Every structure is written in C-alpha cells, then in structure tokens.
Amino acid sequence: MFVPHSELDLKKMFDELSINSLDDLFTHIPDALLLENGLDLPESLSELESIDYFDDIASRNKSDLVCFAGGGHYDVYLPQTVKSLTMRPEFMTSYTPYQAEISQGILQVLFEFQSLVCDLTDMELANASLYDGATSIAEAISVAINKTKRDGVIISSGLNPNSKEVVNTLIDGNKFNLNYVELDNYLFPADYEFDELQAAFVVSYPHYEGSCQDLTELVTKAKEKGIVTICYVDPSMLGVLTTPGQMGFDIIVAEGQSLGSPLSFGGPTVGWFATKKEFARLVPGRLIGESRDKDGNKSYVMTLRAREQDIRREKASSNICTNQTLNAIGSAIHLSWLGPEGLYDMGYHSIQKANYMKKSLIKNGYVIPNDDSSLREFLLEVKTDASEVINKMGDKGFLAGIYYDDKHVLVAVTEKRKKTEIDDYILALQEVDNG
Amino acid sequence: MVSGGNASSLPLVGGKPEPTIKELSSPGRRASNFPKLDVPEVKINHESLKKEKARLPEVSEHDLVMHYSRLAHRNFAVDLGFYPLGSCTMKYNPRFADSIASDSRFANMHPSMPEEFTQGCLKVMYEIGNYLCEITGMDYASFQPPAGASGELTGLLIIKKYLEINNLQNKTEIIVPDSAHGTNPASARMAGFTVVEVETDDRGMVNIDKLKEIVNDNTAGLMLTNPNTGGLFEEEILTISQIIHNAGGLLYYDGANLNAIVGTSRPGDMGFDIVHSNLHKTFATPHGGGGPGSGPVAVKEFLKEYLPGPIVENKDRKYNWYKPKNSIGRMHGYHGNFLVTLRALVYMKLLGKEGLDNLGAYAVLNARYLSSKVSKIIPLAYDEPCMHEFVTSVKDLKKSHKIKAYDVGKALLDKGFHSPTIYFPLIVPEALMFEPTETQSKETLDDLAESLKLIIADLQQEDIVLEDYPKNLPVGRPNELIPAKFLTVNWGDFELLEITE
Numbered sequence: 001m002f003v004p005h006s007e008l009d010l011k012k013m014f015d016e017l018s019i020n021s022l023d024d025l026f027t028h029i030p031d032a033l034l035l036e037n038g039l040d041l042p043e044s045l046s047e048l049e050s051i052d053y054f055d056d057i058a059s060r061n062k063s064d065l066v067c068f069a070g071g072g073h074y075d076v077y078l079p080q081t082v083k084s085l086t087m088r089p090e091f092m093t094s095y096t097p098y099q100a101e102i103s104q105g106i107l108q109v110l111f112e113f114q115s116l117v118c119d120l121t122d123m124e125l126a127n128a129s130l131y132d133g134a135t136s137i138a139e140a141i142s143v144a145i146n147k148t149k150r151d152g153v154i155i156s157s158g159l160n161p162n163s164k165e166v167v168n169t170l171i172d173g174n175k176f177n178l179n180y181v182e183l184d185n186y187l188f189p190a191d192y193e194f195d196e197l198q199a200a201f202v203v204s205y206p207h208y209e210g211s212c213q214d215l216t217e218l219v220t221k222a223k224e225k226g227i228v229t230i231c232y233v234d235p236s237m238l239g240v241l242t243t244p245g246q247m248g249f250d251i252i253v254a255e256g257q258s259l260g261s262p263l264s265f266g267g268p269t270v271g272w273f274a275t276k277k278e279f280a281r282l283v284p285g286r287l288i289g290e291s292r293d294k295d296g297n298k299s300y301v302m303t304l305r306a307r308e309q310d311i312r313r314e315k316a317s318s319n320i321c322t323n324q325t326l327n328a329i330g331s332a333i334h335l336s337w338l339g340p341e342g343l344y345d346m347g348y349h350s351i352q353k354a355n356y357m358k359k360s361l362i363k364n365g366y367v368i369p370n371d372d373s374s375l376r377e378f379l380l381e382v383k384t385d386a387s388e389v390i391n392k393m394g395d396k397g398f399l400a401g402i403y404y405d406d407k408h409v410l411v412a413v414t415e416k417r418k419k420t421e422i423d424d425y426i427l428a429l430q431e432v433d434n435g
Numbered sequence: 436m437v438s439g440g441n442a443s444s445l446p447l448v449g450g451k452p453e454p455t456i457k458e459l460s461s462p463g464r465r466a467s468n469f470p471k472l473d474v475p476e477v478k479i480n481h482e483s484l485k486k487e488k489a490r491l492p493e494v495s496e497h498d499l500v501m502h503y504s505r506l507a508h509r510n511f512a513v514d515l516g517f518y519p520l521g522s523c524t525m526k527y528n529p530r531f532a533d534s535i536a537s538d539s540r541f542a543n544m545h546p547s548m549p550e551e552f553t554q555g556c557l558k559v560m561y562e563i564g565n566y567l568c569e570i571t572g573m574d575y576a577s578f579q580p581p582a583g584a585s586g587e588l589t590g591l592l593i594i595k596k597y598l599e600i601n602n603l604q605n606k607t608e609i610i611v612p613d614s615a616h617g618t619n620p621a622s623a624r625m626a627g628f629t630v631v632e633v634e635t636d637d638r639g640m641v642n643i644d645k646l647k648e649i650v651n652d653n654t655a656g657l658m659l660t661n662p663n664t665g666g667l668f669e670e671e672i673l674t675i676s677q678i679i680h681n682a683g684g685l686l687y688y689d690g691a692n693l694n695a696i697v698g699t700s701r702p703g704d705m706g707f708d709i710v711h712s713n714l715h716k717t718f719a720t721p722h723g724g725g726g727p728g729s730g731p732v733a734v735k736e737f738l739k740e741y742l743p744g745p746i747v748e749n750k751d752r753k754y755n756w757y758k759p760k761n762s763i764g765r766m767h768g769y770h771g772n773f774l775v776t777l778r779a780l781v782y783m784k785l786l787g788k789e790g791l792d793n794l795g796a797y798a799v800l801n802a803r804y805l806s807s808k809v810s811k812i813i814p815l816a817y818d819e820p821c822m823h824e825f826v827t828s829v830k831d832l833k834k835s836h837k838i839k840a841y842d843v844g845k846a847l848l849d850k851g852f853h854s855p856t857i858y859f860p861l862i863v864p865e866a867l868m869f870e871p872t873e874t875q876s877k878e879t880l881d882d883l884a885e886s887l888k889l890i891i892a893d894l895q896q897e898d899i900v901l902e903d904y905p906k907n908l909p910v911g912r913p914n915e916l917i918p919a920k921f922l923t924v925n926w927g928d929f930e931l932l933e934i935t936e
C-alpha cells in the first residue's frame with residue numbers, strides 16, 4: 001500500500017544486488033531467528049473498511065458528555081485556525097531541526113514558543129518542550145538537585161495525584177527525601193519553615209483542588225535558604241493571574257494542553273519548562289537560539305547542545321530526545337490567536353462562570369469547601385458517593401468532574417461552558433445525588 | 436525526464452526574513468473571539484488576580500495565518516521530499532490516520548474519566564498491545580512512555596525493581612555498546628545505574644570477547660538495538676543473550692531500529708526481555724518537527740507486574756485498567772501519547788499481516804540497494820550486508836580535501852534532499868548514515884545517489900568554499916557560537932546584544 005515497488009522495480013533491484021528474492025536479503029541471520037510463517041495477525045483492511053472498524057471503536061467512548069473535568073486538562077475552545085496550522089504537513093511530517101538551513105520554519109516557531117512562554121510567565125529562558133506537565137515537574141526537581149547538590153525536596157500535596165506518582169517514579173526515593181506537605185484549608189501553610197537541606201520547593205498554582213494563593217512570601221523564604229523554587233502553573237489562567245515570575249519563582253513548569261492541544265485522552269500534550277538564565281546549562285531538552293548566517297541574515301539554530309544526550313551521553317542534563325514539538329507549535333499559535341484580550345477573556349469568563357456555578361450549588365444546598373479560595377476549579381461535596389455520582393451524571397450527559405475522594409468531585413468550569421449547561425448540571429445533580 | 440519518484444524538491448520560500456509574531460503585533464488587533472458572558476457578572480476579589488493584561492502579540496487572524504504558513508514554507512518535510520535520515524525512519528505518514536486521530540470521539544476525550552466511559556480508548560490500547568507483542572515477541576505492553584528515551588528509562592527502572600525484589604541490589608552495571616544512541620547511557624544514568632561500554636569489533640558488531648571480560652556479578656543488563664546503530668544485524672545475538680542471562684542480567688531492546696526486522700525476526704525470540712518501540716519511527720506516525728512520539732514498552736510474562744501502570748486488560752468483554760503489583764509507577768501523567776498510539780494502530784490495521792510480514796524486507800531492500808549505489812561514491816564504514824540503514828565515512832575526503840560529513844550533508848540540502856544523519860554512531864569518524872525506508876521508490880534512491888556523486892565531485896574542486904554550502908536556501912549556515920555564548924534564546928536578546936556590543 002505504501003510500498004512503491006512493482007515487479008519490474010523488484011527485478012531491477014534484485015539484479016543490482018545479485019539476489020533472487022526478498023528472502024535472500026537475510027541469509028546472514030541465523031535460521032533459528034527467522035520467522036517461518038510470518039506474523040500471526042489479521043489481514044489488512046482497506047481505508048474504507050478501516051473507517052468502519054474505527055467508527056465502531058470510537059462509538060464505545062462516551063464522547064458527547066458536557067465536560068466539567070479539569071485537573072490540568074481543560075475543555076477550552078480550540079480554534080480551527082490552530083488545528084489547521086498545526087496540521088500543515090511541513091510542521092507535522094518533519095524531523096527535529098538538526099539541519100538548520102532547511103528547518104527555519106520549525107526553528108522560528110519554536111523560538112517564538114520559547115519567547116511567548118517567557119513573556120507569559122515572566123521568565124528568561126524556556127526550552128522547546130518536554131513530554132507533559134507531570135514529567136516536567138520531575139525534570140525541574142532534577143535541575144534543583146543538580147544545582148544545589150542537596151537531597152531534600154518539599155512538594156506541596158496540592159499537586160495533581162498522577163503527577164505525584166510520576167515524580168515518585170522518576171526521582172529516586174532511596175537517594176532523595178521527597179517530603180509532601182499537606183495543605184491547610186486548601187492552601188499551602190504560609191508559616192511553613194524551610195531549611196538548608198532542601199533542594200527544591202514545588203508548588204502548584206492554582207493548587208490541584210482549585211484554590212489559589214499569593215506565593216510571594218513563601219518563595220522569598222525558600223530562596224533565603226538557597227532552595228530552588230518551582231511553580232507548576234496552569235498556563236491558560238495567566239491572562240488573569242499574577243505570573244510566577246512576579247512571585248519570584250526560579251523555574252516554572254506547566255501542562256500546556258489547554259493552550260494548543262485537544263484533550264487527546266491526556267496525550268500528546270506538551271510540558272512547558274522555563275527558568276532564569278543562570279540555570280541555562282542545567283536545562284533539560286532542546287533550546288533554540290537566534291543567530292545570523294555569514295551574510296548577516298537572521299537565522300535560528302539549536303543551541304547549548306552540549307547539555308544533550310547525543311553529545312553528553314550519560315552526563316546529559318536529561319535523556320529526552322523526541323519531545324512534543326508539534327504541541328509546542330500549537331501553544332505558540334493558540335497564544336498568538338488569543339492575544340492579551342483573548343487570554344484574559346478565557347480566564348475571566350471561566351472564573352465568572354465557575355463563580356456562578358458555585359453560588360448556584362450553594363443556593364441549592366451543596367457545600368463547596370474551598371469556595372473562597374478557588375477560581376475556575378473547585379471541590380464539590382456530594383451527598384452520596386462521588387464515583388457513583390460521576391457515573392450517574394454520565395447517563396445524564398455530563399462529565400461531572402474528577403473523582404477526588406468518596407465525598408468530593410473536582411469540578412472545572414471553562415469559558416466554553418454555557419449558563420444553560422451549568423443550570424442543567426445542577427438539576428441533574430439533584431436528581432442523581434439524593435442521599 | 437522525471438519518472439515515478441523524483442523526490443528532489445526545493446519548496447522553500449527564500450528572500451526576505453520572516454518577522455517574529457511579536458514584530459507583527461500592533462496594539463488593538465485581535466484574532467480571538469468569544470461569546471458574550473452569559474452569567475450575571477459579579478465583582479470577584481482574589482489576591483491572585485492581576486490588573487494588567489498578559490504580554491502577548493496582538494495580530495489579526497489573516498496576519499497570523501500568513502505568518503505561520505510562511506514559516507511552514509521554510510521547512511523541509513517527509514511530504515516534500517526524501518529524508519534519508521538514519522536512525523529516524525522517516526517513512527511516509529499515511530494521511531488516512533489524520534482523520535481517525537482528529538475524530539472528536541477520540542481527540543476530545545478527557546483523560547480522567549471512569550473506565551466505563553472510555554471503552555473505545557481502552558480497546559485501542561488493548562488491540563495495539565496485541566499487535567506490538569506479536570511483532571516483537573513479547574507478552575504485555577504499557578503505552579505510557581511518550582517517546583523512545585522514556586521507554587528506555589521505563590525498561591531500566593523495571594530491571595532495577597526486578598533486581599531489588601529479587602535481592603540482587605549488587606547488580607548496578609548496565610552494559611551499552613560504544614555505538615549506542617546517546618539516550619541509552621543517559622537513561623541508564625537516570626535510572627541510577629553505572630554505564631559500562633562494550634567495544635564494537637572490526638565488523639561493526641558487539642565484540643564478544645570484550646563482552647565476556649566486562650560481564651560480572653554486578654551486571655544488571657545490556658541495552659542493544661538489533662540491527663545495531665551501524666545498520667548491521669548482530670549475528671551473535673543468541674550468544675550475547677546467553678552471556679548476559681548466565682550472569683543474571685536482563686536484555687533490553689532499543690526499538691529504534693525495529694523497522695528492519697518487522698515480519699522477519701523478533702526481539703523476543705533473540706532473548707530480549709524488555710523492548711521499547713518508537714511508534715513514530717516503525718509505525719509511521721508523523722514526527723511533528725521533533726515530537727510527539729510514542730514509546731511503548733513490552734515485556735516477557737515474568738516482568739508483567741513491573742510495568743508502569745495502569746495497563747489495559749480485557750475481562751468479560753469489557754476493558755479495564757489493571758495496576759501491576761510491583762509497578763515501577765507512572766511514566767506519564769496519563770496514558771502516554773494516546774493519539775499517536777492510535778495512529779500507529781491505524782497503520783497496523785491498514786498494513787495487516789500481508790504488509791507487516793514484508794515491512795522489514797522492503798526497508799532492507801531499499802537500504803541494500805542504496806548502499807550498493809552509494810558505496811561506489813563514498814566508502815561504507817563496514818563491509819557487511821546492511822539491514823534498513825547503512826553508515827558511510829568521508830574520513831578520506833576529510834584528509835584529502837578537508838571535506839567533512841557536515842559539508843556533504845549541507846551540500847545535499849541544495850539538491851532538495853534532507854541530509855543523512857551525520858556523526859552518528861560516534862565510533863565512525865565523519866559518519867553519514869542513510870536510511871531510505873520502504874516507502875521511497877527506486878527512482879528516488881537513484882536520484883539521491885546521482886546527486887551525491889555530483890556534490891562529491893563539486894566539493895573537491897579547487898575554488899570551492901565549503902562554508903558557503905548550502906547556497907539555495909533561505910539562510911546559510913547560522914553562526915552556532917553566538918547563541919551558545921550569549922544565550923539569545925528569547926526575542927529581544929539578540930537586539931540587546933547588538934546594542935551592548
């Protein structure tokens with residue numbers, strides 16, 4: 001199907017190689033290792049048959065639910081412009097821009113991505129993407145450990161639970177002391193005392209539960225002890241939120257799905273990583289720099305390559321090679337489409353709508369334990385069992401939120417949600433959650 | 436003149452430099468539009484809200500579309516021409532997969548849903564798991580690793596946990612060939628192992644005597660690709676596997692080169708215990724300018740309980756998540772690069788048994804044919820039959836004419852081809868590594884060989900300035916020292932540099 005070789009081609013090629021069959025290509029492979037009858041797999045499908053096959057699979061998903069789930073992945077409006085441009089074959093079907101002269105397109109978009117991330121978060125240097133939000137946190141912790149040569153890590157418990165699992169996998173708990181600090185009334189305790197054994201302070205902004213706080217003083221206190229401060233930020237809220245840079249953070253990492261990528265069942269999305277220039281040589285992943293060619297033409301090229309695995313091997317700052325470039329391109333184009341006003345609208349509308357929803361829920365007898373401190377995402381205390389509520393709400397056409405614990409559902413309201421959807425959600429909830 | 440498959444292409448718009456999106460910005464413009472707020476607006480006071488707007492460009496939608504389209508024009512791609520980039524398997528990416536991967540019933544699925552809501556997604560992972568295990572000769576797979584390097588780290592963490600549970604913590608050394616890809620030693624170090632290199636012999640294969648010398652009680656395992664990074668099949672793989680297993684170590688297969696053997700031979704039958712596959716190579720998902728990929732890890736039965744969890748099971752005709760008992764933990768926030776995995780399943784379905792049985796054979800045929808042509812122009816690094824790719828060396832040309840692998844790559848760009856991979860594997864001086872893949876036609880391969888012949892002749896001429904190549908592209912060679920020295924990695928940095936200089 002995708003192999004062009006005709007009988008005639010085969011004959012000419014076999015002649016060039018003095019062989020008679022494809023099998024003759026493998027005479028140097030031990031017989032014991034050659035598959036005799038090929039693979040035990042189903043026959044091929046034509047495209048037309050594949051449409052039916054995948055239609056059947058797709059129809060098994062409950063894909064038409066009105067989405068009130070977040071937790072890092074948000075059902076925001078993704079404009080067609082972003083989808084069309086990121087699907088341009090020159091972006092989609094190219095490789096890493098190792099050959100700069102023939103890859104100026106990818107290089108410049110990535111340079112713009114890095115710059116947009118810096119502007120948005122008030123940082124100085126961003127890389128060209130990591131796998132996702134969760135792995136970016138682990139990479140940031142590694143940078144802090146390498147920078148400080150200390151072995152303690154302070155992590156706020158208000159972090160996406162899957163991200164915590166990823167950190168626990170990637171940062172060796174036998175060598176490093178991973179300290180999870182419980183939130184106090186959904187906020188990181190303002191009186192927390194840091195010490196000089198700690199390498200990193202990691203905190204989510206907003207917290208996983210949706211509460212948000214000014215972290216400036218905590219950051220100042222941590223930095224006084226020489227600790228590297230790491231902010232896991234929800235980037236699509238930065239149209240309305242104080243930036244991590246303004247609060248003094250050393251490193252920001254983010255799950256970038258809500259800027260440029262569809263929900264995608266969690267992947268591919270993109271991990272953002274930005275920091276101050278003093279950390280440049282510890283940064284994981286690829287970096288694009290601006291330069292000039294010999295005639296003075298503006299040109300872009302991958303830089304600080306000596307940090308990377310293909311050159312530094314086991315001494316590299318990370319093992320990452322293939323990253324999430326196409327999703328980073330999506331972020332750059334989406335941010336350019338939004339502009340300052342659009343990103344503001346996105347954040348402001350979601351906060352207003354979440355506020356409307358919280359107040360309506362409270363009016364209807366529900367408890368929102370973090371009503372005051374939360375913005376577009378909050379905990380909803382249910383009367384029956386949280387996972388049952390989510391299942392039953394599914395039958396009513398809603399993805400009610402994310403299971404938090406048996407009594408709580410984590411609810412997110414994006415700018416996409418309509419008032420009618422919120423009202424209907426609450427009506428449905430009252431029907432399914434009557435304890 | 437042009438017949439069948441001339442893939443020489445000069446698609447790049449040259450001329451004026453493209454401004455940045457920031458330079459295109461003008462106050463008051465916007466592309467975005469949102470519905471009017473439909474809930475009663477109230478004053479919200481919160482200490483985290485800011486007064487000022489974000490620093491973002493202000494552009495009209497047409498300006499935005501023109502800008503990014505013009506940038507796209509300045510980029511080479513598989514869809515434009517021949518990309519013989521060794522070790523990267525730049526084969527054709529079926530358009531058909533685009534339509535399945537952008538079906539909203541997959542693309543708009545939130546990752547945190549109860550499994551009853553996501554039976555379709557789970558089925559995708561279950562089905563492709565079966566394909567992948569059959570193709571590699573393994574038993575169970577996890578699709579969390581988002582790329583090959585993450586798959587390597589997964590495999591090494593599995594080895595580590597396995598040794599830990601079996602009280603073999605003394606085993607701390609991972610053996611890696613000196614020809615290995617950089618991610619191998621980098622991953623081994625990240626997993627907390629010591630890296631021990633084993634030499635490659637004159638034929639381009641693992642030196643068995645040296646391997647025997649290196650292997651000891653502390654050997655935790657070996658990482659290898661087969662064919663190796665020289666494009667050669669490790670003929671002694673069964674012996675290698677015996678040496679490692681006898682020492683109580685495990686064998687890890689770096690699947691970057693799997694394309695060579697699909698349908699012909701299987702890592703599982705060679706003795707490998709853990710395999711990662713680069714779905715973005717062997718299974719034709721687009722590389723996206725550097726990513727996303729998908730690097731699932733498959734293991735033999737005895738390692739199932741160590742896989743990153745959860746993995747998909749099928750019980751009573753229902754798919755469910757299963758958390759392996761000794762799982763190393765999560766490698767990704769959710770389910771890996773699901774839409775990439777989905778594309779790979781589309782590809783496997785389209786190829787089916789017929790296509791997959793001969794996949795490796797056609798890839799090898801193309802490489803063997805191209806190597807036959809190319810070896811008449813520049814010498815092969817190893818005088819052995821190649822698999823899906825082959826390595827050449829221009830070390831003699833460097834000596835005689837100061838022509839480096841780098842220069843050959845740059846000159847080839849002018850002919851409308853992407854450069855082969857250069858300086859990899861590191862053990863071959865002035866290496867150029869060609870991987871044609873099975874989707875290129877004979878004419879295209881002939882065309883590349885012909886162009887290579889021309890440029891090698893050109894570059895040897897007296898009055899040539901090697902640094903001038905490439906000549907026909909929007910820019911010449913960027914100065915690599917400036918950004919490395921001055922960290923011009925953010926817009927404004929370069930201008931600032933010019934002012935201060």
Ligand SMILES: Cc1ncc(COP(=O)(O)O)c(C=O)c1O
Pocket residue numbers: 320321322522523582583584585616618619660664689691692713728730
């Ligand atoms: C031999 C080899 N191993 C490992 C990798 C790493 O895979 P990835 O880029 O998907 O992380 C590559 C990729 O180029 C490779 O060629």
